[in-house]
Amino acid sequence: MKRLKRWLIILLLLCLILLSAGFALWNTQTVPLSFGLFSFQARPLSVWIIISFCSGALSGLVLGAGLIRHLQLRHRIRQLEQELASRPKFDRAERD
Numbered sequence: 001m002k003r004l005k006r007w008l009i010i011l012l013l014l015c016l017i018l019l020s021a022g023f024a025l026w027n028t029q030t031v032p033l034s035f036g037l038f039s040f041q042a043r044p045l046s047v048w049i050i051i052s053f054c055s056g057a058l059s060g061l062v063l064g065a066g067l068i069r070h071l072q073l074r075h076r077i078r079q080l081e082q083e084l085a086s087r088p089k090f091d092r093a094e095r096d
Contacts, residue, residue, distance in 0.1 A: 020050065 027046035034040065062068070 024050070 024044070024046040027049070028044050030042040031045050031048060032040065032042040033048055
């Protein structure tokens with residue numbers, strides 16, 4: 001079953017690469033891009049679309065994976081460990 005799954009993933013990736021290459025070859029019209037203060041040189045339309053797709057996928061993975069929340073929690077754990085280490089330590093006899 002693992003072998004079949006691996007072959008299906010490889011086949012899917014090859015199809016995706018072929019479709020992306022075909023898309024890039026068919027959309028060669030150059031388009032300038034500007035965002036108010038930022039202007040970029042004219043590039044083929046396929047380049048802008050592929051860049052936007054990849055940046056959207058990357059940001060979705062980062063947010064979906066909870067990477068930001070994970071980093072916040074690790075920082076909070078570090079703070080609490082430092083606070084715990086700075087507190088005075090008691091022997092068992094003193095606590096009772």
